Structures are given as structure tokens and as C-alpha cells.
Amino acid sequence: MMPQPNPTRIRFIVLAGICVGAALAYFTRNGVGPAESTIRAELGISKEQSGMLMSAFFWPYALCQIPAAMLAQRMGSRWALSLYGVLWSLATAGLALGHLAVMIGSRAFMGVAQAGLVPVGTTVMSRWFPKTAQASASGAFSGFMSMGSIVAAPLTAWLVVSVGWRWMFVWYAVPGVLWAIWFAVWYRNRPSEHSSVNEAESELIGEDQTNGTNEPGAVPWRLLIKSPAMWFLCAQQFCRAAGYIFFASWFATYLQEARGVTILGSGWLTTLPLLADVTGCMFGGVLSDAVLRWTGRPRLARQGLSATALLLCAGLIFSAWFVAHPVMAVLVISAGMFCAATANPCLGATVMSLGGPHVATVSATANMCGNLGAAAFPIAVPWLLAHAGGWNAVLGGFGALYIIAAVFWLMIRTNSSLFDHSPKA
Template sequence: MTEQRPTRARFTVIAAICLAATIAYMGRNCLGVASQDVRADLGIDVGQMGWVMSAFFWAYALAQVPAGWLAHHIGSRIALSCYAVAWSVLCAGFYLVGDIWAVLALQAGFGLAQAGIFPCSAGMIRHWMPSTQWAFSVGLMGSFMSIGGAIGSAITGYAIEGIETSWLTIPPLSWRWVFVGFSVPGFLFAACFYHWYRDRPEIHSRVNDAERELIRRTSPEKSRAPSGTSWLLVAAEPAMLLLYGQQFCRAAGYIFFPTWFPDYLRETRGVSTGESGLLTALPLLAVVAGGIVGGAFVDWLWRRTGSLRISRQLTAVVALAACAVCIGAAYFVS
């Protein structure tokens, strides 16, 4: 009797996670490239646009824990589907804005809706992927976030500017229609994801016993926190504080590119809107390689050394140090 081969439903789950990240970041990143047109249309100055940009990230940060809690209690299938519908409705809503307050409200709502992507995806990876592939899966998801950002930036630039060549002519679009266009994939994703996905492989009809066993035998035993655990004390642990600092510095550097980098290129390098979108896509695409290679490297180093300190901590230290060197070197670029 031949041994049953595992089905591959887990890879479809990872594909769904990556697709959700791509779609979300397409809509999230288009405002930076469109900012000049938005400011001119609504009479917003640069300082006010800064508040508009930051509204998304404040809401996104504050909603991470509540969104994760909700996903944990109702399951990623319902939660991520609802989040996708919500951010798509809000993205389309940009077509109707008439002043800064409407843009601020939509940006904040956009942040609230997209805050659940990472918690939902983390739960999906936890339930569906062997633990030896967790880091690679997270790295792959992060890479597709940047792929979405790169696609969104490039499309926005050329959609607003239009394309005119000897063989192709596309008239320019209003920035409002660009947002409407980016809302459509989210609605389609929500419908397909809700139809196909199940929160656990045990209840999915496309998963055979061999795949369930493959996932189960590599998963760590479930554990509960000791009774009386103070989560405030856990949050104040030195290791946690260092992780907060790492994430703060990483995010601060990353956020510059989808927000102010297009304006920087237009105002200091004299590039067009289309070119600014394309050039903004380049550093985001570099993150793709880093995420995929980095995730695979961390998993390999963990298998090789058996040390979380070496595979996780040392890798992060070296990567952030390299980022600091690159930022310092950018000062000397004329």
C-alpha cells in the first residue's frame, strides 16, 4: 500500500495571505504618489497633508490589538473577509471627499480596517503551516506587502499622468478614479476568500489526513499563561521594550517611501508624477527580496543552530545596522 501524499491546501492559504497583503498595500500606497493632485484639488497644504498621512498610521497602530482580539474570537475567515470589504468601501469613498476632514476620516478608517491583516495572517500561518516554515511564511507575506505597494505606486503615477507612446495611448485619470479602481480587488478577494477558506485544516474538505498530520506534528504544544499573569508586566519586559524600539525604527524608515518619497523626487529631482511612482516602487521591490531571502535564512539558521537568539536576534541586529549604514551613505548622494 503506497503512503498517502499530503495535499497542498496550505500553499493556497499562503497564496491567499500574500494576495490580501498585495491588494491592501496597493490602495494604501497610492496616496503618496497622488498627494500633489489631492492637495491641489482639495486646497490642502503640505502640513495638513502630513496629518492626513499620519491618520492612517495612528489608527493602524491603535487598532492592531483589538483587531487581533476580534480575529482570535471570530476566526480569520470572517474577520479578514469583513476587513477586506471595509477597506475596499473606504478606498472607494475617496471619490466623494470634498475637504480635509473627509480625507482624514477615510484615512483613519482605512487604517482601522487594515490593522487586522497581520493578526489574521499570523493566526492563519500558525494553524496552517509547519512551524519550520513560519519565518519564511511571514517573510513571504511581508514581501507581498511591498509588491502591492510597488504596484500601487507605479500604477497611480502613470494613471494620473497618462501614457502616450507610439503604440499606446492611455488618457490621464482623476486621482479619485484611481482610488475607486483599487477598491475593486478587495471586494473580489473577500468573496473568494470567505467561500474557500476554513479556520483550521481539520475542517477543510480539500485537506487530506497526510497534510493534517504534517502540520500537526511540527506544531508546538499549546500552552496557557500561568494564572495571575500580569500582561502589563509582560509588556514592560526589557526584551519587549527592545522589540518595540526595533519595530518603531524599522517602520519609521519604511513609511517615508510610500508617503513623502514621491514628493521628494518631484521637488528635488524634477521627475514627473509617473516617474515618481515608478521610482517609489524600486525600494519597495527591494524589500521583496529581503523578505523572501531573510525569512528563508532565518528558518535555515534556526534549523542549523537551534538557537532563537542567533537566528532571530542576530539577524535583526545585522539587518538594522546595514540599514543605518545605507541611510548615512544617502547623505553624500548629490
């Protein structure tokens, strides 16, 4: 008898590909934050206007989640993500024009172009990975999002000093176009369509049982809207995204104004919580899958782990109030972000479980709500600074968001698909 061939590893190249795309997307979207004070000074705009510039990305990004997922369902993940990559790169280049209205429009268009990244990426993982590895894949995907932010923070600060922020945005537009070309040429929507996938890998993935392999048909919106689990999932995502976006918007300014750190120093220090986010995402995915294998209890592995981690995050953020040294304070906050990040892959695995044949729609709905929170928080910061006690109030609100998110995680009580009782399409 001939020995069975080992499974090929094309699924890991697929994962690496969407991880690189996620890193580039976050790299471009977060390029404004570290340069915020320089852009504000050169253009002569107020902090309120600067907040509008940073938040302009998130409103269309949030509202276009579901349309982008629906378009990707028609086009297929291969062509949709390639198109989105080219469009967000063009929007990045538009920021170099330097007129406030044009920059706000470019940020908004970037939000439209990147709206499909998470729901389509989640669909890709559900098609290319077995259920026992989906949290780990989701952890890598989430981690590379912050990897893009990590690279952006010090590189942006260095380029602002070296070549100016306008040329910085021009250079930032190039990698996304190159990635989109590669993805369009190499990727295939399903393992069975890729010539390099052998039968052993296809069997390991379990393609015939993988979420999203078959056409899902019409979305039963009534079941989705009536589901308490969906509401709680969206609510926790609203709070977590609002908390996370502090690092991509006002954190560098916080370090400069509240802690007396230089622009270059703030650029480097901003990488610490983002690095903690990367490692926390990857660790959380492995840990969540391990807890599921050990206990066989999805609620403990997903909801329980997330709630515990978010409460630990809030406690560490509040404790940073009492740390005077700026580097030590950032390290404490970074430890909190490591804890918070372990919930990211739990969200991805939960969406794949609850989404059934409509993974992209459930992911898009949750991500839409998350980015409404991300859009609101940068605007709320100037109000908190002026009326609620300065940067301490901002830090307090930042920590409180994670406590609220933990409560919503504990309220999610279902181990089955949201659409188990939907009529056949």
C-alpha cells in the same frame, strides 16, 4: 503495505490567499503617496495638511490592533479577514469624494479596517505551517505587503494622469471586495476543518502542537507589560515602521523636489526600494530558517541577523547623500531596503515563538507600536524640512531610525514564550 500518500499542499494556497490580501491592503493604503502632490495642488492644502491626510490611516490602525485581534479571536480568522477586506475597500472608495475632512475620515476608517491584517495573518501562519517553515511563510507575507505598494506606485501615477485621482480610488476599491468573497467561501480556520487537507499534510503541519490551535483563554497582561523582550520588540518595530513609511508617504515628493524627478518618473523610481523590500523579505525568511537549522541558535538566526541587516541598511542610506544621480541614489537606498527587509520575517518568527498561545495579541501589540511610529514620521517630515536642514535632514533621520532599531534587536534576550509562567486559564 500501501504507500503513504504525499501531503497535500493546501497550506500553500492558504499562504497565497493571505499574501494576496496583504498586497491588496497595502495597495489601497499606499495609493495616496504617489498622488500626494497632485491632490495637494488640486485641493489647495498645505504640506502639513497633506501630512495629516497620510498619517490619518496610522493612528486608528495602530490603536485598533489589539481590539481587531480580539474580535478576530471571537469571529475566527475566516470571517474576520473577509469583513476587514470589505470595509477597507469601502473606505478606499470614500477617498474619491475629494473633501479633505471626508478623506481624512476615510483614511482613518481604512486604518480601523486593516488593523487586524497582520495579527490575524500571523495566527493563520502559526496554525497552517510547522515551526521550521514559519519564517519563510512570514517572509512571503511581508514581501507581498510591499508587492502591493510596488503596484500602487506606478499605477497610481499613471491613473492620476489618465483618469484623475478621484476615479483612481473608485477602481482601487474593487479588488478587495472580490478577494474578501473568495476568502470567506474557501478558507477554513484550521487544517482539520478543510476538506482538502489529507492526514499527511495535517501531520506535517503538526496541528495539535501549532500555536493558536487551542483557545488561548485570557491574556496575562501583567506578564506582557513587565516583559523587557516585549518592550524591545515594540521599540524596534516603532523605529522600523517609521523608517519604512517614508516610501509610502514622502518618498515620491522627495524625488520630485530634491532630485528633480517628474511625477511619472517618481512613481516608477518609488517601486525600486519597494521591490528590494519584497525580495529582501523572502530572502530573509529563507536565510533565517536556514541559519536556525544550521546552528540551532534562535538568537543568531533571528536577533543577530536582524541587527546586522539593519546596520547595513543605515550605512547605505547615509551613503546616498554622496550620490548625485537620482537613479543611482535610489538604487543605493534600495540596497539598504533589501538589507532592512531581511528583518521582517525574523519579527514574524520571533512573535510566533514568544507569543505561545497568544500569538495574535503579541503580534497586535508589536504592530500597534510600529504604526505609532509610522503615524509620527509623515508629520515629522514637514518640520524637518522647515527647521532641520531640508531633505538631507529627512534622509538622515530615516537612516538613524534603523540604527536604533538594530540596538533594540540586540537587547531582546529570550528563547522561550513570554507566557511560560502564566497561570492556567
